[in-house]
Amino acid sequence: MAERLVVVGGDAAGMAAASQARRRDPSLDIVALERGTRTSYSACGIPYLVAGDVESPDDLVARTPDEFRQEHRIDVRMRHEATAIDLDARTVEVRDLVHERTFRLGFDQLMVGTGARPIRPDLPGIDGPHIRGVQTLDDGCRMLGEARELECRDVVVVGSGFIGLEMAEAFVRWGAKVTMVEANERPMSRQLDPDVGDRLVTAVRGLGIDARFGEAVEGFEEGLVHTASGPLRADLVVLGLGVAPEATLAEEAGLELGTRGSIRVNRRQATSTPGVWAAGDCAETYHRVSQRRIHIALGTVANKTARIAGVNIGGGYATFPGVVGTAITKVCGTEVARTGLSTEEAERAGFATVSATVETTTIAGYLPDAQPMVVKAIAEQVTGRLLGMQIVGGSGAAKRIDTAATALSAEMTVDDVVELDLSYAPPFSSTWDPVQVAARVVAGKV
Template identity: 55%
Template sequence: MAARRMLIIGGDAAGMSAASQARRLKRPEELEILAFERSAFTSYSACGIPYWVGGVVDGPDALVARTAAEHRARGIDLRMHTEVTAIDTAAQRVRVHDREGGERWEGYDDLVVATGARPLRPDIPGIDAPGVHGVQNLDDGRALHDALGKDAEGLRAVVVGAGYIGVEMAEALVNRGCRVTVLEQAEQPMSTLDPDMGRIVHEAMCGLGIHTVTGAEVTEVLTGDDGRVAGVRTREEEYPADLVVLGLGVRPETRLAREAGLPLGASGGLLTDLAMRVRGEENIWAGGDCVEVLDLVSGRTRHIALGTHANKHGQVIGSNVGGGYATFPGVVGTAVSKVCDLEIARTGLLEAQARQAGLDFVTVTIESTSRAGYYPGARPMTVKMLAERRTGRLLGVQIVGREGAGKRVDVAAVALTAGMTVEQMTALDLGYAPPFSPVWDPVLVAARKATGAVAADVRTR
């Protein structure tokens, strides 16, 4: 009996996790695994690029979890520099274009779509000029790293966009000695936070020496006589630049899926069931940054591009293709980042997302410290909490502060996943000692205040 063939489009987190898990369950004579990756790298950490550029970690090799040769040694036929250009679901085959220029069709029994996401690039004059850098993959990271050279002191760098990628790249460039300007179209940086919490980030970034301009719509990348980038123009002003970094976020890379007629959600991501099987298809699976996932708080699907999810999707797909059974139940939207010593975290819903989901809620914001106030090194932090009216169900938490702030969001993430109320959270038995926390952890202080707000709201109705 011939082996089944598992064909994978995309050789990064989701695709190669699926391949590795399936290989653990099935021998090569039972399951042939063929994977195509169009770039020069596989199984790498794109999240590490800002820290490589900033000189904190080595790269690119240090950011590769497993090389192509290591995958092949485990019985996975991984073809690098090879792009899939079409999916024919009726014939169960894909069209492949290799680096030698050849094209051919490859059949499959099970297809895994792990095409990732594409960075947003505004359609404006000069956007493709030399000196304009994206940071989506290791090739991008190497180009920016090389452009900075050994001595970047005093270089003028403009970062377009102040989401996670933008603020992390701003930190990297500050660490390299650049004079950094961040341009953000929204009213505050970090649109993954509510505007009032984004304002705290804005003030902190300016205090760190990062010139952060909000309400700034970029209309053109200016170039010099040599054709290289010379500055950035917004509707109000021009900013000189020796290099420009794009940090505008990403969208699902689902062109192949769309052309093949596979179902897409509101954000353009592939829609799957809990087993990560594409809806309406028996033998097509999808995972990673190209899919939408269920938000356990709102009950709606969302696109969230994170390596943590991609690796879990791959594990689920590999288990199912390999003859086992696994599901991915959904997410609560947890993310954490930092810019210099400022830590930024969120989980659950923002106010706008809660309204879009039709939820009625109360909000509270508290100020606390990372340790007992009398203990050396205690740093301030701000915690904002959303709770559903009447029920008191936790809906979301945002935290901005210094050392010890960011990872506190994990407590809230667990509470959200468990469907806890803010009152139930106040009884959580969290670890306490003065070097680690006040007697009442800041998250629990917020939960207490939210409990009071829910109770007061009920009394007034």
């Protein structure tokens, strides 16, 4: 009898691992369980669906269940929820949500790709109607359906991380009046240093968003969000406080947990139980700069770690080297990116730091399309090793973060970055690329 692989979760991590395992071992019997209605979709595209840039939810689907069944011979079972895992018996308890029946499914190998869940603060009324987190495409469709049904006029976004900013802009473009409530003094406070994050305040308010920074939410009731300065009207509340790993099944089964309650895995994506693997937003990973285990919920990381898991499940050998924490987003015309460690993160990891924040332009400053941008570089004292970089600016600014991410992966010093042979022509850059300008200023302080 063929060895059976059971996959829990039908989005990026689960299906990428299943597909890779199939390529490695054509004899595997692969069963994938997904409690939702779609597989392999771009959750990052949900704000653009709400804003109207994407016409249909199906446009965000990379591969349908039928495509997995026909092209990869993967038995994808939609609306099937894994409710328990018995590691000793090597079985998964499954609830068929359509036919309302429960059964057990045996496995030889198990891939856990349960993703993450939106953080819901423990506040009065948090479970009330029309308070929505956005993690899955089904979440996005439900929220958009509610907004249309309610003819939504007032939206309150709680939090100002990546999701919070993107959803706030999406609902402004959708036509709603948007209020953003953030307990910290600036947006993206966990990702950006204060001097860089301050640049976003003007951009957010420039969208027409009523941004309440330094103001905490105290509770909810139908149609209202309560804050210290008084109630806010809300037809819909969007939670933009980030996500937590969805590792409940793994924890109840007895798998070892790691950072922030994520599933602990080694470099091969193997869990604490032989033959059980995990990848994506539910699992921890390794930061190549801080050299610490971290939890980071990004589609890029989910796909890469899932590929590693799939290779190993299929009988090959692969390891994941870790991440440097690169992320990017856009708030209307303002682009934002970061990689490596912030100053606070670097000092918490034991580094003594020097940094520089420079103001420059996206292209040669004498051209009419030149837009302002700010670059902050952070390096280690004495050695000059680059530790992190942050960018805020106009069109063409943010993707420059990839140069810094590459430099971090290669453990370059800021002097090394200054000497990189980067491209130049006035319509694309100043003579010195802004990344190199920031690196050169920091190099002078090392």
